Amino acid sequence: MPPSASASYPSSGARPPRQSVVARRRAAQDRFGALPFTSDEALAAGLSRSDLDSADVRRLFRGVFVDARVQVGHGLRCVAAVRRCGEGARISRLDAALLWGLPAPWSEGVSVSIPASRDVRGAGLVVHRHLRNSKTSSVWVPSVRLRLPTTAPVDLVRECLPRLSLVDVVVLADAVLRLPGVEPESARASWSSSGAGPGRARDLVRLVDAGAESAMESRLRVLLLLAGLPQPDAQFEVVACGRRRRLDLAFPDLKIAIEYDGDHHYVTEAQKHADIEREMSLRTEGWEVIRVVSHGIYRDPAGTVKAVAAALERRGRSVRLSDGWRPHFRQLA
Incomplete structure (x- = not known):
């Protein structure tokens, strides 16, 4: 002392x-x-x-x-929030998603879930009661070298369902389904019984897919489904010119591949060459390849929908487009 x-x-x-x-x-x-x-x-x-x-x-x-010499980041603020809220407190909602490395937008204040027996308030905190039948998990946070208690990932989707846009909550749920130990059917059952409103929960369960490997792939798939297009296969494997390829989205029976190209696809000449070689091998095997970039989701979703619909029609699949995507995606182009 x-x-x-x-x-x-x-x-x-x-x-x-x-x-x-x-x-x-x-x-x-x-x-x-x-x-x-x-x-x-x-x-x-x-x-x-x-x-x-x-x-x-x-x-x-x-x-x-x-x-005061310590740099304060998100992980440290979450540690402090749990200390402030005391026994039984856990990080929840979007803050829990971020700790788990899941795709989620930032929010003001740190969300903390507490038992019904406790009452905690404070500036900078968003405190709420544990969701009914929800579980507590823990996640290792490298920035503070600690495991922090959080709402279990499947349950944090239920927490976020009434607070996120439909597209954002599907992106989050897709990522949760990819976590080790998460059973997709059990998760879907939990989400379908959520108290966030039967229509919203039904839309989530209909649109979610564990196959997507990135948030942008999830957004692309949701755009197509809300536009009335058929369900594509995610991460479909195909052998083209003797090499095994994995397609972001595909209609295998029609040999239509839809590839999302992130910024990294245009960084190096080697990556550009690999993408060209990949597309040529698919076309040699009779595949039609549609490439989509962020512009086709955030600025011109209508153009993306039309391109995929046209490809389906060229391959003999009639489509009836819906404007169901318009409330969820902004057309700026």
Whole structure:
């Protein structure tokens, strides 16, 4: 235990040198390293109330602090939020999704779920009760080198269902289905019984697919389905010119491949060459290849829908397009 402040002061009551005050504070703060601490822990370590109000200490939430030298990121704020909310608290909703590495938008405040028996409030926190029949899991957060309690991934989709757009929640659910240990049928059953409204839950279960390997592939598939096009196969494997290929989306019976090209496809000449070689091999085997970039989802979704519909019709599949995609995708081009 560091000496008390009075023990280092001259008996005359004169203020101690600034250097000694800083040294005492840092000696106490070093006990906590880069992790948050409560006011009670701070006082027990030798910090004073005035120390907690100083520039050497940063307040994260009411009664929870961190050394001002520490860079505060999302993981650290989540640790502090759990410390603030106490026993039974867990990170929830979009913040839990981000901790799990799932595709989710940022939100203001840290969402924390607490037991019904507790009542916690505070600036910077979005506190709510545990969702009925939901479970707690934990995830390793590298930035703080700790496991943090969160709403279980399947249940956090239920938490987010009434708060995200339909497309965003499908993107999230697709990613959850790819997590180790998640049973797709069990997850779908849980989501279909969600209290977020039967229509919304039904749409989610209809649109979700564990096959997509990226958020943009999920968005592309949802666009096509909402436009009334048939369900494509995700990550379909085909042998073309003696090499096994995996297609983002495909209509295998019609030999139509739909490939989403992210920015990395245009970074190096080697990647460009590989994409050209891949497309040529597919065309040699009779496949029609449609390439889509982010522009075709965020700015010209209508163009993407028309391109896929035209390919289906060329291969003998009649389609009846729907405007069901328009409330969910913006046409800017």
